[in-house]
């Protein structure tokens with residue numbers, strides 16, 4: 080069975096009445112029959128552009144709700160096989176995911192310099208947009224409780240080229256106990272019944288049942304209760320799901336407002352999509368995406384604050400290393416910025432460099448962060464993550480500009496010719512691609528398997 084057959088099959092399992100019942104107490108604009116039909120259609124991913132990206136060499140049309148979003152106009156373009164993608168110029172995601180980013184203000188300057196937490200962060204589609212939006216002076220904590228999902232999160236955060244982040248892996252309640260009321264903005268892109276994904280064959284059809292909706296809703300209650308404890312008074316909560324059920328969407332926000340914890344915060348740019356005060360929806364039959372929900376709430380100034388309770392076991396300094404303990408080839412790999420010093424940490428076989436002006440609690444909750452080097456046996460090598468840096472603290476010292484054909488070969492895993500010895504970043508039109516190590520003739524390819532075409 081082809082992909083499109085299986086998508087059609089999943090969606091056509093449901094009758095119009097079942098779709099209406101799964102959505103709950105909200106009118107479906109345009110009707111459930113049109114929604115049912117659109118749920119079996121394929122929606123192409125959108126490109127979420129990096130702010131410093133160069134112009135694309137294929138035609139695109141804008142995504143109406145997110146100014147940094149666009150879609151390729153031709154359906155035979157494969158954006159994921161372009162050098163612009165390899166160099167981190169854009170991220171690919173369902174255009175519905177951009178609704179939460181619009182609610183957070185990621186396509187404006189309002190997050191610049193802010194302290195932000197993405198509480199349910201893997202694989203990092205939204206966390207990477209938050210990281211780009213906070214700029215060189217903000218800080219992002221990306222939390223993902225499920226350890227096996229950390230690897231793609233690390234990879235996607237590194238693609239932004241920023242080092243202003245740390246990754247934690249805690250239950251939201253424990254994180255709130257440890258860190259306290261620290262954030263200007265918390266994003267909860269909650270685990271949900273995933274009804275919008277049923278049409279893509281990525282979710283079990285049981286997502287449409289009340290049992291699944293109520294199971295997800297009670298987990299969302301717990302996560303949201305922790306999220307508000309992580310906010311500074313007056314801070315902003317952005318809540319999102321990829322499901323249609325009111326009980327997992329508008330009703331969750333209403334519960335917080337009814338408890339007097341905050342007030343809905345309208346997002347002017349999203350007024351066309353409003354479903355309730357501070358709540359926004361995209362529908363598969365109206366907006367050419369899988370469907371999405373996002374809401375924005377401002378925490379009451381009177382909400383009680385808590386200060387960080389740092390763990391005694393893994394306190395600051397415990398894994399920190401001095402410059403003298405850095406790998407011996409360090410100075411051949413990186414130049415450090417005097418104005419943006421780093422705190423170096425070795426965790427097992429990985430060396431991280433956290434921004435020295437990051438919050439004090441970062442080192443007690445982080446399981447990963449901006450990676451600089453890793454060890455295989457006794458040998459240290461520079462990390463692919465650091466090859467992608469676009470600025471900030473540790474930057475690779477040496478680069479090797481390659482033409483388009485060599486860049487494509489490099490992305491496919493080949494060696495490239497390079498007359499200069501040592502470690503350097505292969506780059507194409509100033510876009511970093513990854514590390515090579517040259518013997519003065521041939522540059523050996525050090526691109527990780529996951530990044531290769």
Ligand SMILES: C[S@@+](CC[C@H](N)C(=O)[O-])C[C@H]1O[C@@H](n2cnc3c(N)ncnc32)[C@H](O)[C@@H]1O
Pocket residue numbers: 176198199200201202203204205206223224225228250251268269270271298302
């Ligand atoms: C909808 S996905 C997040 C997608 C992500 N924000 C993105 O844009 O790439 C929800 C995430 O929440 C995580 N999760 C599961 N249970 C959780 C919990 N109790 N608290 C926080 N996150 C949880 C899941 O592992 C999953 O990675």
